[in-house]
Amino acid sequence: EVQLVESGGDLVQPGRSLRLSCAASGFTFDDYTMHWVRQAPGKGLEWVSGLTWNSARVGYADSVKGRFTISRDNAKKSLYLQMNSLRSEDTALYYCARAPRYCSSSGCYAEGGFDYWGQGTLVTVSS
C-alpha cells in the first residue's frame, strides 16, 4: 500500500525557517517524481514545487522561488522542503504528492497528475 506521511509542520514566526519531510513507503520511491502542494485554510490548492527521481528537473512556484528548496534522499525514501524567510501567506496545510509514471517524450514530471497524496502537515506563520 502506497503511503506518504508528512511531518515537520509547526507554528513559526515570520522570517524564520522550517523543514518539512515526507516519508514514502509501499512503492519504489526512486522511480517517481514527487511534488509539494499546499492549501491555505479555507482556500484552494496551490502547487509549490516538484522534483524528478534523479533531482535533474526541479520547479518552484513563483510565490516560493528563492525561499524554498525541495530535495530528496532516495536511500531514505524521503522528500523534503526547506522553507526559509517564511511569511504569513505561507500558512497552509502542506501535502506531499506522487506523480505517477505516466510519461511524455520529455520525461515523467506531472503528465499524469498526482495519484497519491499524504494527509498533510500544517505550517502556521504568525508572530
Added chain:
Amino acid sequence: QSALTQPASVAGSPGQSVTISCTITSSDVAGYKYVSWYQQHPGKTPKLIIYDVAKRPSGISNRFSGSKSGNTASLTISGLQAEDEADYYCTSYTVRSNLVLFGGGTKLTVL
C-alpha cells in the same frame, strides 16, 4: 503569467449532468497539453479523477469524463449523486517548463 480559471460554483440536481470548465490563459496555451482533475471533499485529501485530459485512473466511475477544446478543458459529471458534492480542481503542466498550475477550484452543489 499563465493561469487556469474555473467557475467558483456550479450546481445540479441528482441524475443530471454538470460541466466544470477550466480556461487556460497563457502565451503558450498549446503547451499545456496535460490536464488533470481532482475531487476534494471537506477535510479530505484531493483525489485524482481525470489525467491527461480524458483518462480515468483505475477505480474512478465512468460518470466522470474529461475533454479539451482549444484553451478550455472541461470535466463532466453525469448522473449526479449526492456524494459528488465536493470541490473540484483542474491542473495543468507544460513540458516546456517545470511549473504546475492549479485552477482556483469549483464548488459543486447537488441540489
